[in-house]
Amino acid sequence: MLDSPLFPLLCASIFLLAGFAKGVIGMGLPTIAIGLMSLFVSPAMAAAILILPSVVTNIVQMLQGGAFKRLLRRLWPMMAGLCVGTWAGAGLLAGEGNPVAAIALGVALVAYALVGLCKVSFHAPARWEPVLSPLIGVATGLITAGTGVFVIPAVPYLQALGLEKDELVQALGISFTVSTLALAVNLLRADLLNPAIAWLALAALAAALAGQYLGQKLRGRLDPATFRMWFFISMLALGVYLIVRRSMALL
Incomplete structure (x- = not known):
């Protein structure tokens, strides 16, 4: 698929x-x-192409707002756990042709979508944060190392901290940035980040920035709740499809 002239588009x-x-x-x-790239290439290759767009867009999100230093002081145990978990799971993200990583990715997408669609809400008391934050970080890191997706359980946990809307968006940016950089270390060790995909990563970055800018401009005209609902439905369908499709390869 990488050799197809239509793949960059x-x-x-x-x-x-x-x-x-x-x-x-x-x-x-x-x-x-x-999720979508894994329909055409391995999750490992999809993650390699993702690194640059993810780092840049998340840094932009991370630095928007005035709570960066305060959030970093509060969340550093979780960020440290993210790194430990991701690096401990180095090698879990299988290479080309192995369906196990795609199945694991499908399971992660289904879990993420169900949590979002069911509107499961948690509350994490401040006194539990010193224990919960590193544990959540390690768990998210291991899932990141195995699937390339770094939203479970990090996103529900950050939502459970009772942050204000703008603080939550900034905290997500911090978490996603650290996760991406930690995953990049694993991919570098596996020699998956190389000049051969650099031009694809640059094209993906340009497209992601354009999409992010357009989304921010249209945010006020769209109903975020409705958009989020369809987003989770799409991720649920995609996750189920990946599980079924890749499971057939094991039979």
């Missing part, structure tokens, strides 16, 4: 859509990008 289209979702609801770029 396909890649750019996926990242345009993923960036748009991020612009509207503040998340969704890695989930959409990894």
